[in-house]
Amino acid sequence: MSIFLHELRFYRRNTAIWTASLCAGTALLFSMFPAFAGNTQALEDVLRNYPDVVQKAFGLSPETIGTVPGFYSFIVTFLMLCGAVQAISLGISVLSKEIAGKTADFLLTRPLTRGRVLTAKLLAVLCCVAATSAVSIGATFAMAFSVKDAAFDLGPFVLMALSFFWVQLIFLALGFLIGAAAPKIRSVLPISLSTVFGLFIVGMVAAALDQKDLYYLSPFKYFDTVGILQTSAYQTSFVVTAAAVTALAVCAGYAVYGRRDIQAA
């Protein structure tokens, strides 16, 4: 219990800053909606001039960009990108900081199994991510209702908003595995950014090429907003993949960390 509280205390400022930034980003992006909604026809014409590949890569659909869910399906991608960076950074740092700061000796000679230590740490960062998701999804709803010009279908909107949390969960798990397995990470952010942007670009390329099989390689595409907008549902095979990737990363993290040698400082 004390590790859990210790970690929460350690990350509370970081989490507050991320949450506030995401809310600000959400507000900023939604504030542009009236401009889009006001000139639907002109906007559609502009977008149609973009090459098909670009439209697909960014998940732009000229027909829906003027509606609140359509607009959100476009901007949520960027919010997810930020959320993913936060989550993977937390996942990596909650383990790597003990190695980099040479405090692992202290923590791992306490009367706890390594599994207990990992669980306490994982739960703490999970709380941080859940808090960020909850608040920023709340902000999303608040903004959506304040800018809407017409009633919209809530179903796909809720699914997309929740996707933000699912994506954070996947990246938290990936970060946890990296933190458990990597030898010594002095600086977390470069690894977080390169992993997140790498996977994001894979998703963009997959979308541009219209290769649905490649979607499995990018967690950003597991909850494809264009698809949700059309069908008002998640695609089962991707939900299963997302759950499997998350579970596997966490289990592998436990397995690797449970056996790893903690080298002398």
Next chain:
Amino acid sequence: MSIVEVNHLKKYYGKSRGIEDVTFSIEEGEIFGFIGPNGAGKSTTIRTLLALIRPTAGSATIFGLDCIRNAPQIARRVGYLPSEVFYYDGMRVLELLKYSASFYRRDCAARIRELADALDLDLKKKIEDLSFGNRKKVGIVQAILHEPGLIILDEPTAGLDPLMQQRFFELLRAENRKGATVLFSSHVLSEVRKLCNRVAIIKEGRIVNVDTISALQDNGYKKITLEAKGAVSQAEYALEGVTSLTVQGNLVTFLYQGGVNALLHMLAERELINVTIEEPDLEEIFLHYYR
């Protein structure tokens, strides 16, 4: 019952050696020294005992429990002080010690204050603002605040001034009198001699000797210093029982192990101005092992 039993412990990091074959045991109530130069495998052995690393082969038990499988149970009764202490920089000393105490299901508040007083440690300071020596004091308090049955110290005196070293040794002796067993690793012989009953000597990953301090000193070695008439050559003294021979002009020193009569016969045959025969320092005996 042996508190610690190490059986043919071996650890390789990939291809590089940590330890090759380490076997020794520590009895209840002992202050046991673990001596060897840097890189001999002291820390590797200790880190395996603490389950921070997993052995390649062999095993070790503490309180009769397997040191890897039962690590959490063992840890409840073990205090550990590494050679370099690192704690969470942002925390204050008292916060860190309370955090540490929180793992042992007992109220250590009074004991923290008592130990901090004994070591002159400011509990309100932030860890990051502490000097190396003061961090070490935090480490000492942290290692013994839950009154462990086994205290494991890995080159603990680095960074402590002589006065603090003395207080630290007093604290250790006090814990020892209360029943704590101590494993004390060091490459500084004088402190081992001051504190320990028995020592294990480790060299290149293997234990080369385990004995009491007094037996080590009383192993028949004599230290001989001679002043000869005129220059002498090294070859004249390269005899059986002679080790660590040095010749400087007409000055000869060596360690001798063997019968005293044979020695005196040998000396009587030579033209000497002066001779002294004394017990060698512990240092010299140890150097002998590492030749």
